[in-house]
Amino acid sequence: MTTAPISAPAMERANGNTKLEVCDFSAFYGNEEVLRGINLPVPRNEILAVFGPAGGGKTTLLRSMNRLVDNTRGAHHRGRILLDGKDVFAPDVDVVNLRRRVGMIFALPVPLPMNVYDNIAYGPRMSGGRDRKSLDEAVERSLQRAAMWEEMKDRLEESALHLSGGQQQRLSIARVLAMEPEVILLDEPTAALAPVSTMKIEQMLTDLKRQCTIVIVPHSIQQAARLADHAAFILMGELVEYRPGNELFTAPSDRRTEEYITGRFG
Amino acid sequence: MTAGKTRRAGAQVAERIAFALIWTSALATLAVLAFIVLYILDLGLPHVSWRFLTSAPEEMGREGGILPTIIGTIVLTLGAVAIAAPLGIGAAVFLTEYTWESPVTRAIRFGAEALAGVPSIIFGLFGFIFFVTYLKMGWSILSGSLTLAIMILPTIIRTAEEAIRTVPNPYRDVSFGLGATRWQMVTSVVLPNALPGIITGIILAIGRSVGETAAVIFTAGTALNMPTSLVSPLRTMAVHFYILAIEGISLEKAYATGAILIITTLTVNVLANWLIVRAVRRHRRKS
Incomplete structure (x- = not known):
């Protein structure tokens, strides 16, 4: 059922298109196996949506x-996750x-x-950034990339705790962008946000994939369908289906995927 | 129906009685405290003057002031905190951030708890045998501070550990996620957020050191001279109070010293309470 898409990574690696590749990866907490033999390529400059019912191991995959x-007691794994x-x-x-x-x-x-300001400068400071001018630049650049420089430029000294939920989440993204990451992992980033904020963040992610590779656990199937270049359906620790998003959400090849995205369970 | 009503009436009576009893015990506690404080202040304050606070004692303390004992109390306490705070906070950080729960951490925690329950005279005896005689430090600021440091260490470890545990775990995830090392995470996120709780613990420890007598007499001595170096013996206010009273030198001066001592410990405790309240409020605002 997954043979065709899984053979793709070899080809994609050959032309350097795979940024991140999960190879025969199993994860455990103590004796409990939460991910079983996952194989999953993440193409460069794409958004991969990892979706499925709660408790299936999506968060563990991202945190791996x-x-x-x-930092989790008793966590161990088998297999590999390749970055470049x-x-x-x-x-x-x-x-x-x-x-x-x-x-x-x-x-x-x-x-x-x-x-x-200090929130966004946190990452650069942790890697030794001291120079005020380059920190200033990093803060401005990150806020601009997160499309919130205009609303934040006069509020840099304000406590980040006073921002709205949506602003706080976009600030969290800006904070990650300040480190110029190659890959961004998002674990249900809009789960606690209003639709307008959700829309802004989805727009931002679509823009960001020009510079980064993105792995997102979406908070709904609709969001997965809107964002995913590729999508992976994970069910109880197993990868059921991995295909380009437009194929997976219109014509799933596995019966379980179809049942899940049409709302028959989950 | 009737039985139900009776039961409810009974419950209401019980509620009233409990209410009255609880109020009584609260008031009784407060009354005892107020009585002691006011009694000492009433007897002592009339003999307190600027000169009393700023001059040296004469004739074993029958005349003159208590300046050396004030200085002695401050120096000894600061010394104890300077030794115990870094150790205690370090131990707390180790227990919470650098190890998993294990028999080792449980042993350390059990040791700290046990240490907290040991009577202070035992610390005094230990300090006398180990620091004063075996290490030949003599009756000195050094011996006294080291002994008090061991005595207050459990308090500092426990309060610091509790304060550190209240720092939300997502802060740690975010910090690690942004490429912080464990040490950077601890210093940039954990300690600043745990600071009010840690300071509260330190202040409680200061209160205990200021009021301690048994452990101090054995290790810092009872000398009335102004301390001049780390190996000088000294006398604290609490010890001074004890000696003036027990040897019948001067009850007036004893109570005057007691008044200053009570004012000091009350101030320290009020300060601690204020910090706790402020920390709790800040925490509530956050969540």
Whole structure:
């Protein structure tokens, strides 16, 4: 059922189109296997939507890609996740550097309890940025890319906790952009937001894929269909189907995918 | 129906009685505290003067002031905090951010809890045997501060650990996600947000050090001279109060010292409370 699309990565890697590739990857918390033998290429400068019912392992997959799982007790894995062909779990990989290349946005907006400027300058400062002028530039550039420079430029000294939910989430994206990441992971980034904010963020992601590769766990099937260049349906730890978005959502090849996207379960 | 009504009436009576009892116990506690404080202040304050605060004692404390004991209290307490705070905060950070829960962390935590329950005279005895005689530090600021530091360490560890645990986990995820090292995460996100709670713990520890006598007599001595170096012996206000009273040197001066001591500890405690309230409010605003 998944043979045709899964054979694609080899071809895509050959012409350098695969940014991130999940290879025969299984993830465990203690003895519980939450992901089973996932194979999933993420084409460069595309949006990959990873969707499926809750508890299926989507978040674990994202948190494995930037190794935030390292901080979860009892988490371990089998298989590999290749970033530009190099396993992110390899012993010589600097995890701090990995996370600078692979940024992450969470379901609930998490402004750090500091002002707008310091939130965005956080990443650059952590990697040693001290020079005020280049920090200023990074803050402005990131806010501009997140399409919120105009509304934020006079509020940089304001606490980020006072922003609206939608603004906080776009700020979180700007904060990740300040690190100039190559890949951006988003775990249901619009789950807590109003439709207008959701629209802004979707627009932003579509613009961003020119510079970055994006993996998103969408908060609805409609959102997956709107955004996905490729889509992966994950059900109880297994990859059921991986295909270009326009094919998967119009003509799913697996019965379970079809049942899920037509709302028969989940 | 009737039975139900009776039961409800009974419950209401019980509620009233409980209410009255709880109010009584609260008021009784407050009354005892107010009585002690006012009693000491009433006996002591008339003998407190600017000169009392700023001059040296004469004739074993029968005459003169208490300046060296004020300085002694401040120096000894600051010394204890300067030693215990970094150790305690470091231990708390280790327990919360650098290890998983394990038999080792449980052992450390159990040790700290056990240490918190040890009577202060035992710390005094330990300090006397280990610091004063074995390490030959003599009765000194150094011995006294080290002993007090061990005594207040559990308080600081526990309050710092609790404060650190209240820092929301998503902050840690975000910080790591933005490429922070663990140490950067701790210093940029965890400690600043836990700071009010940590400071509260330190202030409680200061209160305990200021009022301590047993552990101090054994390790810092009872010398009435102005301390001049880290190895000088000294006398704190609490010890001064104790000696003036127990040896019948001067009850007036004893109560005057007691008044200053009570004002100091009350101020420290009020400050701690104020910080707790402020921290809680800030936390509520956030969520």
